[in-house]
Structures are given as C-alpha cells and as structure tokens.
Amino acid sequence: MDKKDNKVLGHLICGILAVFSVCDVKADDPYRYYTWTVTYGTISPLGVPQQVILINGQFPGPSLEVVTNNNIILNLINKLDQPFLLTWNGIKQRKNSWQDGVSGTNCPIPPNSNYTYKFQAKDQIGTFTYFPSTLFHKAAGGFGAFNIYQRPRIPIPYSWPDGDFTLLIGDWYKTSHKALQGSLDSGKSLPFPDGILINGQVTTTFTGDQGKTYKFRVSNVGFSTSFNFRIQNHTMKLVEVEGSHTIQNVYDSLDVHVGQSVAVLVTLNQAPKDYYIVASTRFSRSVLTAEAILHYSNSHTPASGPLPAPPKYGLHWSMLQARTFRWNLTANAARPNPQGSYHYGKVPITKRIVLASSPAWINGKQRYAVNRVSYINPDTPLKLADHFNIPGVFSESTIQIQPSDGPAFVATSVILTSLHDFIEIVFQNTENTMQSWHLDGYDFWVVGYGSGQWTEAKRRTYNLVDALTRHTAQVYPKSWTAILVSLDNQGMWNLRSALWERQYLGQQVYLKVWNPVHSLANEYDIPSNVLLCGKAIGRHP
Ligand SMILES: *[C@@H]1O[C@H](CO)[C@@H](O)[C@H](O)[C@H]1NC(C)=O
Numbered sequence: 001m002d003k004k005d006n007k008v009l010g011h012l013i014c015g016i017l018a019v020f021s022v023c024d025v026k027a028d029d030p031y032r033y034y035t036w037t038v039t040y041g042t043i044s045p046l047g048v049p050q051q052v053i054l055i056n057g058q059f060p061g062p063s064l065e066v067v068t069n070n071n072i073i074l075n076l077i078n079k080l081d082q083p084f085l086l087t088w089n090g091i092k093q094r095k096n097s098w099q100d101g102v103s104g105t106n107c108p109i110p111p112n113s114n115y116t117y118k119f120q121a122k123d124q125i126g127t128f129t130y131f132p133s134t135l136f137h138k139a140a141g142g143f144g145a146f147n148i149y150q151r152p153r154i155p156i157p158y159s160w161p162d163g164d165f166t167l168l169i170g171d172w173y174k175t176s177h178k179a180l181q182g183s184l185d186s187g188k189s190l191p192f193p194d195g196i197l198i199n200g201q202v203t204t205t206f207t208g209d210q211g212k213t214y215k216f217r218v219s220n221v222g223f224s225t226s227f228n229f230r231i232q233n234h235t236m237k238l239v240e241v242e243g244s245h246t247i248q249n250v251y252d253s254l255d256v257h258v259g260q261s262v263a264v265l266v267t268l269n270q271a272p273k274d275y276y277i278v279a280s281t282r283f284s285r286s287v288l289t290a291e292a293i294l295h296y297s298n299s300h301t302p303a304s305g306p307l308p309a310p311p312k313y314g315l316h317w318s319m320l321q322a323r324t325f326r327w328n329l330t331a332n333a334a335r336p337n338p339q340g341s342y343h344y345g346k347v348p349i350t351k352r353i354v355l356a357s358s359p360a361w362i363n364g365k366q367r368y369a370v371n372r373v374s375y376i377n378p379d380t381p382l383k384l385a386d387h388f389n390i391p392g393v394f395s396e397s398t399i400q401i402q403p404s405d406g407p408a409f410v411a412t413s414v415i416l417t418s419l420h421d422f423i424e425i426v427f428q429n430t431e432n433t434m435q436s437w438h439l440d441g442y443d444f445w446v447v448g449y450g451s452g453q454w455t456e457a458k459r460r461t462y463n464l465v466d467a468l469t470r471h472t473a474q475v476y477p478k479s480w481t482a483i484l485v486s487l488d489n490q491g492m493w494n495l496r497s498a499l500w501e502r503q504y505l506g507q508q509v510y511l512k513v514w515n516p517v518h519s520l521a522n523e524y525d526i527p528s529n530v531l532l533c534g535k536a537i538g539r540h541p
C-alpha cells in the first residue's frame with residue numbers, strides 16, 4: 001500500500017471516527033503539491049545576453065522549503081526542445097530510486113510532456129539542492145535550493161536563527177549549454193569558466209538587523225571549481241553539513257567543493273554598515289571572485305575597504321579544515337535519537353572498493369574513466385532494464401572494484417552490492433586537480449583524507465568516532481578520500497563525479513543495491529505513471 005492509499009484510508013477512518021470526535025489526523029505525513037514549468041529565457045548574468053533555463057519563470061529555480069517527512073508531489077512540465085530531468089541532490093529517496101531523476105533510473109521527460117515526481121523527504125533535515133541531470137542543461141540553470149526544516153518537537157542543536165538566507169554559488173559560462181555540450185561531444189575539454197554567480201547574479205544583497213543571528217545556507221552549484229566563502233569582519237559558526245549537525249566550530253572562511261552544501265550562523269555584531277560577502281575560486285588556474293553585500297538594516301554606509309582575503313594556504317590548509325568538520329555525537333539530526341547512537345566505526349566492513357579515476361583518450365576523444373571504464377548512458381534506464389528483465393543494457397561484471405592496469409574502454413557498468421552490505425569506498429585521485437564525488441540515495445561517513453597513494457595502512461588514520469555523514473566528498477589532487485556507506489537503501493544509485501564535464505564524459509558508475517527477496521518493505525513498486533523509453537517501450541508497469 002503506498003502513501004496515497006494510506007492517506008485515503010486515514011481519511012476514511014477519520015470520516016467514520018469523526019462522528020465520535022476521536023479522530024487523530026496524524027495518520028499520514030503532509031503532502032505538498034507543486035507544478036513546475038521549464039522553459040528557456042534570456043538573461044545577462046555576466047552582462048552578455050544568453051539563453052538560460054527557467055522554472056516557473058525563475059532563474060535560479062524556485063526554492064523547495066519543506067519539513068522532514070513531507071511527501072512531495074511535483075509535476076514537472078518540459079517546454080524545452082530537448083528531453084529533461086531534475087535530480088534531487090542529497091535527497092535519499094528511500095526505497096525509491098524510481099524518483100531519483102538521473103538517466104540510469106528515469107526516462108527523460110520528452111519536450112512538451114510532463115512527469116509527476118512522488119517522493120518523501122524521509123528522515124532528512126538540512127541544506128540540499130536540485131539540478132538538471134540531462135545533457136548539459138546544468139550549464140543553463142534549472143537548479144535551486146532544497147531546504148528541509150525540522151519537524152515540530154524535534155529540536156535542532158542551536159537557537160532558531162532570526163532569518164535564513166540561501167546562497168547558490170557556482171562557476172558559470174557565457175556560452176550556451178548546447179555549445180558547451182557540442183564542444184565536449186567533439187572531443188574538446190571545456191574552457192575555464194567565465195565567472196561565478198551568487199543566486200544567478202553578480203550583485204546580491206542580504207539584509208539583516210544589527211545584533212541578530214542569521215543562517216546562511218551555502219551550496220556549490222558550479223561545474224568544476226571549489227570556492228572559498230567568507231564575510232568581511234564576520235565569523236561563521238558551522239552548524240550543518242548536508243544533513244549532519246556538526247561540532248559548532250567558528251571559521252573565518254570555508255572551502256565548499258562542487259556539489260556540497262554547508263550551513264553557518266552569522267551574528268551581525270559589527271558597526272552598522274555594509275560588508276562584503278565573497279566567494280572566490282580555489283586551486284584553479286586563475287581566481288574568479290563573486291561579491292555580495294551583507295547590509296545592516298540600520299546602515300547608511302556602503303561596503304568599503306579591501307575584500308576579505310582568501311586563506312593564505314592551499315591544499316594542506318583545506319584538508320586540515322575538512323578534518324575539523326565533525327559530527328556532534330550528542331546532537332540529533334532529523335530523528336530524535338542522537339547522531340552518535342549509531343557506532344559506524346564498529347560495524348564490520350563486508351565489501352571494499354577502490355575507485356581510481358583517470359582521463360582517457362578513446363577514439364580520439366577526451367573521456368574520463370573509473371577503474372578503466374568510461375560510462376555511457378544506454379537508451380534504456382538501468383532501473384527499468386532491471387525491472388523488466390531486459391538483457392544487454394548494462395553489465396555487472398565489467399568494472400573491477402580495484403584499479404587495474406590497461407587501456408580505458410567505454411561501457412555501461414554497474415557495481416553489484418547486497419542490501420545491508422557495509423562498504424568502504426576509497427577514491428584515489430591520480431591527477432593534479434580537485435575532484436568531487438557524489439553518491440545518490442545515501443549519505444556516507446567521510447572517514448579519511450590523505451595525500452599520495454592510499455594503502456591499507458591508511459586505515460589506521462580513519463576517524464571511526466565522529467566523522468560526519470554527507471553526500472558529496474572532495475578528493476584533493478594526488479590524494480585519496482575514504483568513505484563508509486551503510487547500504488540500507490535498495491535501488492539503482494548513481495555514483496558520479498560532481499564535476500559536470502567529467503560526469504558527462506564517463507566518470508560515473510551505478511551501484512545496484514540488491515536483495516533477491518521481492519518485498520515492498522525493501523523497495524517501492526514501479527510508479528504507475530512511469531515514463532517508458534528505449535527497450536522498455538510497450539512494457540506494462
Ligand atoms: C502529467 O500531468 C497530469 C496532470 O496534469 C498528470 O495526471 C499525469 O500523471 C502527468 N504525467 C506523468 C507521466 O506523470
């Protein structure tokens with residue numbers, strides 16, 4: 001029985017019991033309904049008119065503001081000239097990879113057509129985003145904030161802020177998404193980005209009252225570059241990272257890598273004037289800087305003085321900072337129990353995976369590979385091929401779970417795992433550039449960052465006590481990052497580079513989390529409104 005049926009049943013019972021006025025309407029979690037229309041529009045974020053993707057006329061798209069466990073019914077109408085999907089970055093889609101909105105799980109919504117996503121923000125709280133997963137649409141916009149607030153009576157481990165600001169920050173191109181995609185398709189790499197935008201603009205103002213404390217939710221919605229975020233003359237208290245409540249350390253500046261989100265508290269405790277908010281690219285060929293303004297409501301003085309300086313040190317500083325992001329073990333997250341009541345460091349590891357990514361030239365074109373396999377999207381989503389037993393769409397035996405020598409090749413690769421496996425994944429970066437890896441359907445403990453080649457001896461350096469969970473982990477140049485994942489969510493889940501060029505050119509794979517027993521307790525049924533495409537056309541859900 002799905003949620004909808006539950007609700008109907010709940011209402012029926014209420015209807016009968018209402019006569020005796022003992023009805024309790026807690027029978028179900030609230031539903032929120034949205035209709036979003038996706039169109040092209042023309043705006044000039046960097047001073048040059050360009051084609052962008054609008055959602056209900058907005059760039060960036062509307063913010064989703066929901067409460068833990070809300071059910072979301074979102075009808076997405078595609079008015080572009082290309083097929084389109086949105087994916088929900090960091091939303092776990094429990095038992096429900098059907099709604100993940102990536103090419104391995106969903107058929108894209110054809111032009112002039114629609115699809116209604118139905119999912120629950122189950123047991124999650126915090127700062128997330130959504131963005132288009134199809135083609136190179138992300139380069140034109142279509143992204144937005146996905147903020148999940150706590151349920152009534154579930155406390156958060158800090159005072160309720162006086163206001164809540166969302167900052168979607170990312171590198172940006174003046175070139176259209178079709179031109180960028182065309183250049184990748186022809187085998188060329190992307191040029192360096194043209195600028196960075198904050199909420200789709202180069203000048204944004206955030207206004208607050210002197211003496212009050214505001215939450216700033218900062219997400220990196222860009223393509224390829226990490227940024228450092230800071231506010232002139234103000235410190236930031238870190239409270240949340242992608243759904244984890246952290247030890248509340250105070251920072252002058254924070255590095256945020258592609259695909260990641262953090263939430264900080266900022267107290268307006270300075271003289272009443274305006275101050276610069278700055279995001280500048282890190283570890284990049286040249287430095288791009290975006291500015292916004294923090295305006296005190298009683299200020300009559302514009303921001304002045306030098307922009308707050310970036311950190312003096314680079315990679316090592318950043319890695320040290322990353323290690324200070326820790327779980328507050330006694331604080332709860334979306335659920336009432338403390339985060340630390342799950343002793344992840346004591347769970348036996350049932351599978352160990354090492355993924356090395358590398359650039360590859362295949363048929364004269366730039367590609368990226370993971371353990372030698374450069375992923376290509378099939379015409380039939382993996383999830384549908386699996387459901388309908390359609391052979392020949394993907395292979396569970398192509399990709400090795402340890403790096404090996406030899407040339408890279410193109411394939412549709414899936415790593416098979418079992419429901420309730422507890423796995424270690426090590427991301428090995430052999431290149432000179434920053435990387436960022438994202439896993440759909442999960443958050444995971446980031447237990448270690450280190451430079452050089454990972455070896456088994458590095459396990460001794462893991463944080464097995466208070467590492468935080470998140471959905472996207474950075475991997476420093478010529479370094480490794482280790483994560484632990486509790487595979488408690490059955491489905492077909494995309495594990496990908498959050499750097500969009502790399503993802504597009506093959507640096508991704510799917511994790512099939514599987515159990516031979518067919519049970520609705522483990523995974524929901526195929527949705528009745530499922531879109532069919534490729535070899536799944538004509539099948540009956
Ligand atoms: C398209 O929208 C209509 C409502 O306007 C809805 O009934 C239908 O289920 C949607 N199609 C899909 C595939 O979700």
Ligand SMILES: *[C@@H]1O[C@H](CO)[C@@H](O)[C@H](O)[C@H]1NC(C)=O
Binds near residue numbers: 156249328329331332
């Ligand atoms: C951890 O969370 C608890 C419970 O909400 C809170 O009282 C405490 O101040 C937090 N500790 C740190 C170091 O952030």
Ligand SMILES: *[C@@H]1O[C@H](CO)[C@@H](O)[C@H](O)[C@H]1NC(C)=O
Binds near residue numbers: 233307
């Ligand atoms: C504010 O920051 C600037 C640097 O951006 C610095 O020169 C100045 O001393 C700071 N003022 C205060 C009151 O901290």
